[in-house]
Structures are given as C-alpha cells and as structure tokens.
Amino acid sequence: MTLKAITPASAAAVARAAELHTQLTKPPGSLGVLEGLGGKLAGIADACPPPLPTPATIGVFAGDHGVCAQGVTPWPQEVTVQMLMNMAQGGAAINVLARQLGARVVITDVGVATDHPAHDAIRDGNVRRGTADFTVGPAMTLDQARSAVAIGIRTAEQAISEGARCLLTGEMGIGNTTPSSALVAVFTGTDPAAVIGRGAGADEAMVATKTRVVTEALALHQPDPADPLAVLAAIGGLEHAALAGFILAGAAHRVPVVLDGLIACSAACAAVAWSPSVRDYLVSGHAGAEPGITVALAHLGLQPLVDLGLRLGEGTGAVLALPLVEAAARVMHEMATFSSAGVSGGGEGPAHTAAPAAAVPSERPKTTLVLGGARSGKSHWAEQQLADAPAVDYVATSQPRPEDPEWVARVQAHRNRRPQHWQTIETLDLVDVLARPGRVPVLVDCLTLWLTHQFDALGAWDRPEPEWRPALDRALDALVEAVADTGRRVLLVSNEVGSGVVPPTPSGRLFQDELGRLNSRVAARCDHVVLCTAGIPQQLK
Numbered sequence: 001m002t003l004k005a006i007t008p009a010s011a012a013a014v015a016r017a018a019e020l021h022t023q024l025t026k027p028p029g030s031l032g033v034l035e036g037l038g039g040k041l042a043g044i045a046d047a048c049p050p051p052l053p054t055p056a057t058i059g060v061f062a063g064d065h066g067v068c069a070q071g072v073t074p075w076p077q078e079v080t081v082q083m084l085m086n087m088a089q090g091g092a093a094i095n096v097l098a099r100q101l102g103a104r105v106v107i108t109d110v111g112v113a114t115d116h117p118a119h120d121a122i123r124d125g126n127v128r129r130g131t132a133d134f135t136v137g138p139a140m141t142l143d144q145a146r147s148a149v150a151i152g153i154r155t156a157e158q159a160i161s162e163g164a165r166c167l168l169t170g171e172m173g174i175g176n177t178t179p180s181s182a183l184v185a186v187f188t189g190t191d192p193a194a195v196i197g198r199g200a201g202a203d204e205a206m207v208a209t210k211t212r213v214v215t216e217a218l219a220l221h222q223p224d225p226a227d228p229l230a231v232l233a234a235i236g237g238l239e240h241a242a243l244a245g246f247i248l249a250g251a252a253h254r255v256p257v258v259l260d261g262l263i264a265c266s267a268a269c270a271a272v273a274w275s276p277s278v279r280d281y282l283v284s285g286h287a288g289a290e291p292g293i294t295v296a297l298a299h300l301g302l303q304p305l306v307d308l309g310l311r312l313g314e315g316t317g318a319v320l321a322l323p324l325v326e327a328a329a330r331v332m333h334e335m336a337t338f339s340s341a342g343v344s345g346g347g348e349g350p351a352h353t354a355a356p357a358a359a360v361p362s363e364r365p366k367t368t369l370v371l372g373g374a375r376s377g378k379s380h381w382a383e384q385q386l387a388d389a390p391a392v393d394y395v396a397t398s399q400p401r402p403e404d405p406e407w408v409a410r411v412q413a414h415r416n417r418r419p420q421h422w423q424t425i426e427t428l429d430l431v432d433v434l435a436r437p438g439r440v441p442v443l444v445d446c447l448t449l450w451l452t453h454q455f456d457a458l459g460a461w462d463r464p465e466p467e468w469r470p471a472l473d474r475a476l477d478a479l480v481e482a483v484a485d486t487g488r489r490v491l492l493v494s495n496e497v498g499s500g501v502v503p504p505t506p507s508g509r510l511f512q513d514e515l516g517r518l519n520s521r522v523a524a525r526c527d528h529v530v531l532c533t534a535g536i537p538q539q540l541k
Contacts, residue, residue, distance in 0.1 A: 002252045003248065003274060006278060007277060008277045009046075009277075009280035010046035012046075013046050013047060014039045014043040017038055017048045020049065020332060024338075033305065037305075037324070038050065038328040040283070041328060042332075045254055045421055046420065047419075049390050050391075050421065051422070053256055055163055055165060056104070056319075056322055057106055057159035058168040058170045058315045059156065059159065059169060059170060060087065060094065061151075061155075061170070061243055061246070062109050062173055063112060063130065063176070063237050063239040063240075063242075064173055064175070065131050065176055065179060067139075067175060068174060071206065072175055074203075074206065076174070080114065080172060084116060085117070087105070088122050090121075103168065103322060104159075104164070105315075106159060107121055107122050108125045108242065109122055109123065110125045111130055112129070127147045128144055130238075135216060135220070138221070140232075142229060144238070145238075145241045146241075148238045149229070149232075149245035151242050152248075152249065153246070153248060153249040154245075155246055155249075156249035157253070160249075163426055164255070165423060167256070167258070168318040169267070170264075170314050171239045172314060177196075177210075177292075178196075180240065181210065181214055181292045182217060183266035183267075183270060184295055184299075185214065186235070187225050187228075187266075187270065187299065188269065189225070192211055192215045192218065194291065194295065195291055195292035196210050196211045196214060196292065197262075197290040218235070228274050232244065239263065244271045247267060247278060247281075247282070248274060248275070251275070251278045258325060259283065259318060260314070260316065260317045261312075261317050262288060262290040265296035266292070269296055272299075272300060284297055284300075284302035285306065285320065285322075286320065287306070288304075288317060289310065330438075333390075334438040334440075367483055367525070368382075369492050369519070369528070371495070371496040372531060376535070378493055379493050381532050381535070385491060390421070392421075392441055393440050393442045394443050394445070395430065397430070398428070428450060434482040434483065434486040438488065441488060441489035442491070443490075443493070444490065444491070444493065445493040446494055446495065447493065447515075447518060447519070452511075460510070494515070495515065496531060497516045523540075523541065528541055
C-alpha cells in the first residue's frame with residue numbers, strides 16, 4: 001500500500017513556485033538554493049506556497065552489526081546501547097540540536113544486540129539482536145528485513161498523524177558505515193574502494209579492512225539492486241531497513257524527508273530502488289566527510305544544504321539543515337510581492353533595484369469572531385472564508401495525545417477534511433501564534449475548548465474562585481490583547497452560550513458565565529462578529 005501511494009511531485013506546483021519567486025521583492029535567483037528548495041517543497045505538497053515544514057520529527061533507529069567481528073571499527077559494540085541510553089536521557093548531540101530547533105526525537109530500538117533497561121523514550125521494535133556477519137552469510141532474513149521496513153513505515157505514519165510536517169532521518173549503530181558503504185556500492189554500481197571512508201575514527205589499515213570485507217561480501221552475495229529488500233537482507237542493517245521504510249512513508253504522505261549522512265543516504269538509495277519517485281521528496285541535509293555520501297547524493301540527484309565536515313550521524317546533519325528548509329517555505333509565505341509592497345520592478349534586470357514608490361498604506365487584516373451552537377455550521381463557515389488562501393495556520397486548541405488512539409484518529413480525520421496545504425497546530429498558546437509575524441491567516445477552533453483547558457489547568461471546577469480567578473483573568477487579558485494587536489488575518493470560532501446545552505450545575509453555570517465574558521471581550525476587539533444558525537451566517541458587527 002505504501003509503494004502504491006507514492007506518486008511524482010507536482011510539476012505544476014513547482015512551476016507556480018518559480019513564477020512566485022519572480023514576483024517577490026528581490027532579483028531573480030538571488031536566494032540561490034533556497035528558491036529551488038522552495039519549489040521542491042511546493043511540488044511535494046502540490047501547493048504554492050508550500051505548507052511550512054514544521055513541526056519536524058527525527059526518527060532515530062538503532063541497531064548492531066555482526067560484521068563488526070571483522071575489525072571494521074575501533075569502537076566496541078557495547079557503545080551502541082550506551083549511546084542509545086544517552087539519547088533516551090537527552091544527552092546526545094541530536095538531543096541538544098533538536099531542542100534548539102524545536103524538533104521532536106523519536107528513538108526506536110530496531111536491532112540492538114545488547115540488553116538495556118526499558119525507557120519511556122525508547123520504542124521497542126527489536127526485530128533481532130543485531131545482524132549476522134554478512135561476510136559469512138546474509139545479515140538477516142527477508143522476513144526480518146521486511147519487518148524492519150514496516151517499523152520504519154509505522155514510525156513515520158504515527159509521526160505524521162501526530163502533526164509532523166517534516167521527517168528527518170537519524171540512527172545509531174557501531175559499525176554501520178560498513179554496511180552503508182556496501183549498500184551505496186550496490187545501488188550506485190560503484191567500486192567499494194570509492195565509497196568507503198574512515199567512519200567514526202578508522203585508521204588507514206582499518207579502511208583497507210573495510211574495503212576488503214565489503215568487496216568479498218558483494219562477491220559472496222551478488223546482490224541485485226533491482227531487489228532492494230534482498231539487498232538489505234544480504235548486506236544491510238536493521239536500522240537501514242527501518243530508515244528505508246521511514247523514507248517511503250514520508251513520500252507516500254507527501255511530506256519532505258531530510259536526509260542525514262551516509263547511513264541515511266544508503267537507506268534512501270534502497271527506497272529509490274523501490275520507487276524512483278521517492279527522489280522528489282528527499283532533501284540532503286549535509287555533505288559529510290564520508291566519500292560514500294558524495295556518490296549516493298549524485299545517484300539521488302541531491303545537493304547538500306550544509307557542509308560542516310560532520311561525521312557523527314544520529315541525524316545531526318539533517319537537523320542542522322532544518323532552518324534552511326523552513327526558510328525556503330517561509331520566504332514564499334511572508335515576503336512581499338512587488339505589487340503589494342509598492343516597489344517598482346518585477347521580471348528581469350535592474351528594475352528590481354529601483355527606489356521604492358511612495359508608501360502605500362496597507363489595510364490591517366480583519367479579525368472575525370464566529371459564534372454558533374453545536375452543529376450550527378460555524379466551523380465550516382469559518383473554513384470557507386479561507387478556502388482561497390495559499391496557506392492557513394489552523395490552530396486546534398488542544399494538546400497532542402499520542403497515547404490515545406481514538407484522539408489521534410479524530411485529529412487525523414479532521415486533518416484529512418481540511419486542505420492538504422493547511423498547517424495544523426495543536427496548542428493552547430494562542431498568544432504565541434497570534435503574535436507571530438507573517439501573512440498566513442489563522443483559524444482558531446475553538447475558544448470554548450481553550451477555556452475548558454484553562455479551567456482544567458487551574459482546577460477551577462472544584463477550587464474556590466479566589467484561588468484561580470487572578471490567573472484566569474491574566475490569561476484572558478493576554479488573549480484579548482493578542483487578538484487586538486495581531487498583524488494577521490484571524491478567525492476565531494466559539495460557542496454562543498445561549499445556543500448550547502449547559503448542565504444545570506454550579507460548575508456548568510460558572511463555565512457559561514466565563515465563556516460569555518470571554519466571547520464579549522473578544523467580540524469587542526474584533527472587526528467582525530458573525531453568528532451561525534442552521535448553517536446560515538448573520539453578521540452582528
């Protein structure tokens with residue numbers, strides 16, 4: 001099913017992105033690689049401008065390798081599990097960089113050989129305790145390779161269902177540059193000597209050993225690049241197979257996948273062997289120090305975004321490139337066009353550097369409060385007002401609940417109903433969203449649920465009012481001011497207290513009173529107020 005869902009990126013959206021860049025207030029081509037990357041993101045989403053590739057999830061898959069018995073690494077295999085626990089505790093480089101950039105790290109043990117304590121941050125997907133030594137036989141069976149691919153697919157699909165709009169590849173496994181080099185050699189048809197490097201600290205003698213080991217293994221197995229599952233089973237690692245599945249699922253769901261280093265690139269070669277259209281969904285994070293990366297990227301037709309001499313893995317190169325991926329989309333959303341900015345120019349040549357025309361006052365984006373009872377059509381009407389917007393930040397006033405399958409299914413059903421280029425943001429911090437700069441309109445659905453969460457957090461249902469009232473008032477004041485000060489077009493959906501059924505209890509009456517107060521204060525600061533009844537909107541203000 002995953003392979004059947006993978007289709008080429010939209011050439012029409014890529015063309016629209018190129019046209020948009022000619023209208024932005026800059027000389028054509030002046031943003032270099034970012035312009036092409038923005039076009040790629042548009043093609044991936046089939047939308048121009050493309051949705052912002054945030055939030056991002058880094059899928060880290062860990063596994064061990066039997067080929068380590070051949071002396072291909074200076075590190076003992078026990079380091080894999082030690083680093084796995086370090087990642088789980090948040091102490092690895094990938095954790096630091098992910099925290100800095102607001103990305104989520106999802107760790108899966110898909111093939112670690114050593115026992116380790118259970119940890120909430122480590123998902124147990126162990127297919128087998130490390131691969132076999134591929135110099136004497138296949139690294140794993142076909143069924144084991146298939147299981148690892150399926151784990152990668154499920155990991156990506158869960159991340160996407162929980163809101164990820166960009167996938168980043170990560171891994172951990174002592175000795176994994178050796179099977180990675182073997183995979184690159186097979187899928188690109190390159191001599192092993194041209195793709196094998198030092199890995200994590202190998203000397204010249206060890207590089208020679210790695211070259212000999214890979215050459216002999218390829219002669220033993222004669223892997224066929226047209227059969228990627230068999231190639232992975234013969235000479236790959238469990239984390240390679242999981243990464244291949246992770247990449248395939250990203251492409252199937254039209255989500256960009258940012259590749260890290262050699263290990264990720266080798267897995268991407270396997271994914272592309274399954275479906276050549278996967279290339280359209282890949283972004284190269286970094287050039288890296290391994291020669292195999294250069295060979296793999298040429299095969300994949302990718303240009304790395306950064307070149308920092310990295311050789312760590314874990315997903316560090318992918319996450320360091322993430323700000324550039326986000327920037328490529330953001331400039332298409334937030335840069336003014338020549339016409340909107342009142343700047344002379346457009347097209348080719350010196351006109352782009354002409355002096356600005358007289359300032360053209362821009363009308364402040366309108367804020368609208370949409371009220372209605374249950375099933376009144378208020379949310380549908382609000383969504384219709386933004387149907388022609390190239391991008392929308394849809395704010396669901398909730399917090400992610402990955403542990404609740406029913407909640408995840410409900411959220412995904414709502415996402416599927418909305419346009420694919422809308423970005424869903426699950427948050428209670430409405431002030432932060434409304435304060436963000438940019439031209440992307442915001443739809444908040446809904447204030448009623450936001451207030452419910454405030455009550456829950458403050459314990460307002462069963463605590464004396466003086467204990468929670470000051471904190472609630474501060475939250476309401478901040479929200480109302482954010483609505484008044486925002487520079488974005490905003491629609492806020494809320495229940496009209498006179499149109500719903502509220503339990504005749506003290507807490508029910510209290511909530512009704514507070515919701516009425518919230519609606520009144522927001523309505524006073526909005527430009528428009530609309531009441532929906534039986535799907536029919538009536539403008540009140």
